[in-house]
Amino acid sequence: MMRPFRQVSSPVCALPQPNVDTDQLIPARFMKRPRSEGYGSFLLYDTRFDEAGAPRTNPVDDALARGAQVMVARRNFGSGSSREAAVYALVDAGFRCVIAPSFGDIFSGNAVNNGLLPAVVDEACVETLLAADVVSVDLEACRVWAGEAVFAFRIDPVWRVKLLNGWSDIDLTLSHADAIRAFAQADRLRRPWARLDSN
Amino acid sequence: MAPPRTLFDKLWDAHVVLTREDGQSLLWIDRHFFHEGSHHAFAQLRARGAKVAEPSLNIGVADHYVPTQSPGRTIADAGIGGMVAGLEANAAEHGTRLFGLRDPRQGIVHVVGPEQGLTLPGLTVVCGDSHTSTHGAFGALAFGIGASEVAHVLMTQTLWQRRPKRMRVVVDGALPPGTAAKDLALAIVARLGADGAQGHAVEYAGSTVRGLSMEGRLTLCNLAIESGARCGMVSPDATTFDDLRGRPFAPVEFDAAAEAWSMLPSDADAEFDAEHRLDAASIAPVVTWGVTPEDALPVTAFLPDPATAATPARAAQIRDALDYMGLRPGQRLQAIGIDRVFIGSCTNARIEDLRAAAAVLAGRRAVVPGLVSPGSSLVKQQAEQEGLDRIFQAAGLVWADAGCSMCVGMNGDLVPAGERCASTTNRNFKGRQGQGSRTHLMSPAMAAAAAVAGHITDVRELLEGRA
Ligand code: SF4
Numbered sequence: 001m002m003r004p005f006r007q008v009s010s011p012v013c014a015l016p017q018p019n020v021d022t023d024q025l026i027p028a029r030f031m032k033r034p035r036s037e038g039y040g041s042f043l044l045y046d047t048r049f050d051e052a053g054a055p056r057t058n059p060v061d062d063a064l065a066r067g068a069q070v071m072v073a074r075r076n077f078g079s080g081s082s083r084e085a086a087v088y089a090l091v092d093a094g095f096r097c098v099i100a101p102s103f104g105d106i107f108s109g110n111a112v113n114n115g116l117l118p119a120v121v122d123e124a125c126v127e128t129l130l131a132a133d134v135v136s137v138d139l140e141a142c143r144v145w146a147g148e149a150v151f152a153f154r155i156d157p158v159w160r161v162k163l164l165n166g167w168s169d170i171d172l173t174l175s176h177a178d179a180i181r182a183f184a185q186a187d188r189l190r191r192p193w194a195r196l197d198s199n
Numbered sequence: 200m201a202p203p204r205t206l207f208d209k210l211w212d213a214h215v216v217l218t219r220e221d222g223q224s225l226l227w228i229d230r231h232f233f234h235e236g237s238h239h240a241f242a243q244l245r246a247r248g249a250k251v252a253e254p255s256l257n258i259g260v261a262d263h264y265v266p267t268q269s270p271g272r273t274i275a276d277a278g279i280g281g282m283v284a285g286l287e288a289n290a291a292e293h294g295t296r297l298f299g300l301r302d303p304r305q306g307i308v309h310v311v312g313p314e315q316g317l318t319l320p321g322l323t324v325v326c327g328d329s330h331t332s333t334h335g336a337f338g339a340l341a342f343g344i345g346a347s348e349v350a351h352v353l354m355t356q357t358l359w360q361r362r363p364k365r366m367r368v369v370v371d372g373a374l375p376p377g378t379a380a381k382d383l384a385l386a387i388v389a390r391l392g393a394d395g396a397q398g399h400a401v402e403y404a405g406s407t408v409r410g411l412s413m414e415g416r417l418t419l420c421n422l423a424i425e426s427g428a429r430c431g432m433v434s435p436d437a438t439t440f441d442d443l444r445g446r447p448f449a450p451v452e453f454d455a456a457a458e459a460w461s462m463l464p465s466d467a468d469a470e471f472d473a474e475h476r477l478d479a480a481s482i483a484p485v486v487t488w489g490v491t492p493e494d495a496l497p498v499t500a501f502l503p504d505p506a507t508a509a510t511p512a513r514a515a516q517i518r519d520a521l522d523y524m525g526l527r528p529g530q531r532l533q534a535i536g537i538d539r540v541f542i543g544s545c546t547n548a549r550i551e552d553l554r555a556a557a558a559v560l561a562g563r564r565a566v567v568p569g570l571v572s573p574g575s576s577l578v579k580q581q582a583e584q585e586g587l588d589r590i591f592q593a594a595g596l597v598w599a600d601a602g603c604s605m606c607v608g609m610n611g612d613l614v615p616a617g618e619r620c621a622s623t624t625n626r627n628f629k630g631r632q633g634q635g636s637r638t639h640l641m642s643p644a645m646a647a648a649a650a651v652a653g654h655i656t657d658v659r660e661l662l663e664g665r666a
Binding site: 017019027031032080088104109114161169170174183190193195196197 | 222239631
């Protein structure tokens with residue numbers, strides 16, 4: 001059971017860049033750690049610290065200090081590597097929502113599986129949201145407020161329901177166990193070459 | 200008459216267990232490859248006390264963290280050693296096949312699957328790795344997934360998916376001398392943009408693609424994800440079947456299987472949601488200059504200038520990329536000096552790639568250090584039989600063992616901060632090859648040429664009188 005998502009009002013962490021890939025969100029060298037140690041301190045590590053490990057001036061730490069739970073970025077956020085650790089880093093750092101004009105496909109799926117809302121907005125809204133101090137995100141209404149301005153965001157309707165309820169797929173899938181078994185049996189006859197148990 | 204269908208439609212339809220009213224489908228998964236990085240998913244299984252539903256369809260491969268330069272493949276770093284040992288323990292606990300560190304067939308998952316005949320036309324193939332799109336070269340529906348989805352596949356051998364849109368990229372004509380599948384793939388990413396194919400299953404078609412070897416098709420599909428595609432694929436044909444015949448895990452009843460596979464190609468009048476066309480004759484050797492694979496240009500070009508960018512956002516993006524890469528606006532691409540080369544990765548470390556690099560390096564010396572890591576231990580063996588290892592070593596490059604190596608640096612093969620690497624890999628992201636590293640993506644022949652020249656250079660000049 002994940003934490004359900006309804007509404008979040010929070011300061012904004014603005015990253016006015018396109019293509020914030022998952023290698024940037026969490027550099028590969030941190031991915032050996034078990035999740036139980038918490039991944040929040042690795043989030044955007046090389047943006048926040050220089051090669052000697054000294055903190056850089058950066059928008060992320062400023063926003064985290066203000067309690068930001070919403071990140072706003074430009075197009076193609078979370079592109080690249082399928083590493084779900086990128087989502088763990090965001091979630092463990094306290095983020096509940098990322099707003100961008102587009103997301104890497106694998107990243108969005110990973111986000112929803114961890115209760116993080118990937119909200120898609122029109123390019124035209126991003127400038128206002130990047131400049132906002134505080135935003136309010138309402139998943140039931142699929143709206144985001146920034147001061148006087150209000151914008152609609154898009155999310156796959158199935159993902160919306162999953163997030164609203166904090167559901168994970170696995171229990172739902174297990175309830176279809178009979179259908180899966182029947183498919184596998186028929187498929188074995190249809191495509192005998194697809195199996196590996198004889199080799 | 201049934202309506203005409205695309206290759207993708209046929210693959211999808213054959214794997215739907217059920218479709219919900221809301222449009223999500225539960226797909227049957229034929230092959231799931233896992234690697235050291237899949238430890239998060241196994242931890243989820245452990246937390247639930249769950250078992251792997253279909254052990255024979257889940258296959259472990261040691262690649263991301265394996266050492267490539269230590270005798271006997273010993274691992275000094277405890278953290279890295281723990282990752283490889285963890286993979287072995289998970290495979291043993293759940294009774295799956297494993298191509299482990301010291302298996303003679305070990306290598307990068309996207310090289311080993313095809314090499315062993317585990318990847319076949321008509322299959323769904325998933326792996327917790329975005330370059331799983333590679334396997335689509337055989338006419339399979341192959342895509343990368345995250346750790347929660349990996350856990351879901353392990354527990355149920357299925358996945359929930361929404362049907363993506365269909366895109367066809369048609370390339371016709373002959374690729375000019377000195378260019379290869381990598382140049383074509385990068386040119387496509389540059390044309391579409393890093394998110395141009397988002398939400399789409401891409402089929403690569405046209406006479407150029409038909410004319411590519413299996414290895415070239417693997418390179419092409421490998422880079423599908425760099426244009427944001429859910430997956431890339433090529434219709435199976437005689438090239439595919441000839442490649443597969445005799446592979447260790449190819450079906451015993453091969454001809455019956457091949458007959459089924461021959462029904463897979465897209466029907467002549469099947470419709471796509473989007474289509475792009477390229478002329479192969481217009482392709483030149485391509486090099487990336489920035490921090491996303493869409494920042495790709497012909498080697499003869501000059502770097503962009505933020506001052507002439509179309510929008511302020513684009514100007515900021517160019518400025519940021521040039522700044523990270525330590526480059527100036529308007530600079531000649533060929534004048535950029537490099538510090539090292541890396542020839543390897545699931546993009547370009549199959550035998551054909553190593554031959555292409557060796558053809559440039561034969562009788563020449565590299566003026567910068569470099570590492571050559573074959574895509575698999577079997578590729579390594581074959582390259583040594585052909586004497587390619589001696590060419591690389593005579594040129595002054597290090598001939599290493601198989602693995603992901605410097606593509607992502609998880610095993611410790613890193614590009615030092617501030618250094619510039621000519622690399623045959625697929626990602627030039629900030630810090631991808633190591634903190635502060637600067638990556639220029641190119642073909643194996645172009646990387647070899649850069650090694651000889653010490654700067655980015657047009658391989659066509661080095662191939663004169665050779666090819
Ligand atoms: S070689 Fe690079 S891109 Fe390919 S699987 Fe390994 S890390 Fe990923």
